[in-house]
Amino acid sequence: MKIIMLGAPGAGKGTQAKKIADNYGIPHISTGDIFRANIKNGTELGRKAKEYMDQGLLVPDELVVDLVVDRVQKDDCAKGYVLDGFPRTIPQAEALDAALTTLGTAVDYAIDVDVPDENIVRRMSGRRACVSCGATYHIEHIPPVQEGICDRCGSTLILRDDDKPETVTRRLEVYHAQTQPLIDYYSGKGILRAVDGTKDMEAVFHEITSILGA
Ligand code: ADP
Ligand code: ADP
Numbered sequence: 001m002k003i004i005m006l007g008a009p010g011a012g013k014g015t016q017a018k019k020i021a022d023n024y025g026i027p028h029i030s031t032g033d034i035f036r037a038n039i040k041n042g043t044e045l046g047r048k049a050k051e052y053m054d055q056g057l058l059v060p061d062e063l064v065v066d067l068v069v070d071r072v073q074k075d076d077c078a079k080g081y082v083l084d085g086f087p088r089t090i091p092q093a094e095a096l097d098a099a100l101t102t103l104g105t106a107v108d109y110a111i112d113v114d115v116p117d118e119n120i121v122r123r124m125s126g127r128r129a130c131v132s133c134g135a136t137y138h139i140e141h142i143p144p145v146q147e148g149i150c151d152r153c154g155s156t157l158i159l160r161d162d163d164k165p166e167t168v169t170r171r172l173e174v175y176h177a178q179t180q181p182l183i184d185y186y187s188g189k190g191i192l193r194a195v196d197g198t199k200d201m202e203a204v205f206h207e208i209t210s211i212l213g214a
């Protein structure tokens, strides 16, 4: 099963993508996590990506497309995968489709996690992310067992630099201008499914499993 997660920054794509990955036994591929790992490891890609990420802008398509197209051809993707944070522009979506067509396959579902803008800033300011494993929490809605500590790996939780309100506003503008058109793109292909992302985490996941099947 090949799944794409769509939705505004902070809509809950990552949260749901991790649950889908666990439930269906397929890898969760987050381009944001890949960039953050590269930044942490001081790679050339990380250095380039950071310039854009810090400003709330998208990293240029040419820095992300090949990376994802290579990743989805790894052995662990044979049964499918859930893409989180990619594609984010029409050219990225077209490049993915072209690559998958060459491989004789296609995306099965694009799941749009729908959350209005007014909920987003609050969600993002409460988001805490693990410095080691990328797990995310919310200080009110999805708190860790012990404040400031990751349930999964025991590392420290932080507020991401780009989750500060001024950058979130920019990211939302970028989302509407560059990413939201993908809703029509996948709708036109007949594979778009929308879920109400304002519900609680388990209720959203329930909507998703009823789309994907058990
Ligand atoms: P969120 O889901 O909270 O918006 P992500 O972790 O998916 O955040 O992405 C963080 C940042 O990484 C984005 O704001 C953008 O700068 C960059 N990024 C991630 N994926 C892509 C992509 N597919 N294309 C361009 N930039 C990306
Ligand atoms: P995205 O990957 O779309 O940027 P995340 O999955 O990181 O979004 O979620 C953004 C924030 O909202 C996190 O703090 C997360 O714990 C929280 N969150 C995710 N889903 C829900 C939900 N259904 N209700 C309330 N908070 C949520």
Ligand code: ZN
Pocket: 130, 131, 132, 133, 134, 135, 150, 151, 152, 153, 154, 155
């Ligand atoms: Zn962790």
